[in-house]
Amino acid sequence: MTxxxxxxxxxxxxxxxxxxxxxxxxxxxxxxKTKKANHSRQNYNPHHGL
Incomplete structure (x- = not known):
């Protein structure tokens, strides 16, 4: 075999x-990442990310 x-x-x-x-x-x-962050549920919670 070759x-x-x-x-x-x-x-x-x-x-x-x-x-x-x-x-x-x-x-x-x-x-x-950007798109996911824009459409994440966390944006709708005003108390998140304080």
């Missing part, structure tokens, strides 16, 4: 779409 790698060949520099450049520490505007 030991040949299976699957497609791997490129050194694949032609992938680049993500938008953003400053470090600033989350994307539409991140899941």
């Amino acid at each position: 030991s040949r790698p299976k699957g497609p060949k791997q490129n050194k520099n694949p032609d992938l779409p680049q993500s938008p450049v953003q400053p470090y520490g600033e989350p994307l505007s539409g991140s899941k």
Whole structure:
């Protein structure tokens, strides 16, 4: 048996779409965390997060 790698060949520099450049520490505007926080039940309780 020959030991040949299976699957497609791997490129050194694949032609992938680049993500938008953003400053470090600033989350994307539409991140899941933001959306989850906006729609959480905690926002409806005025005594939460004092």
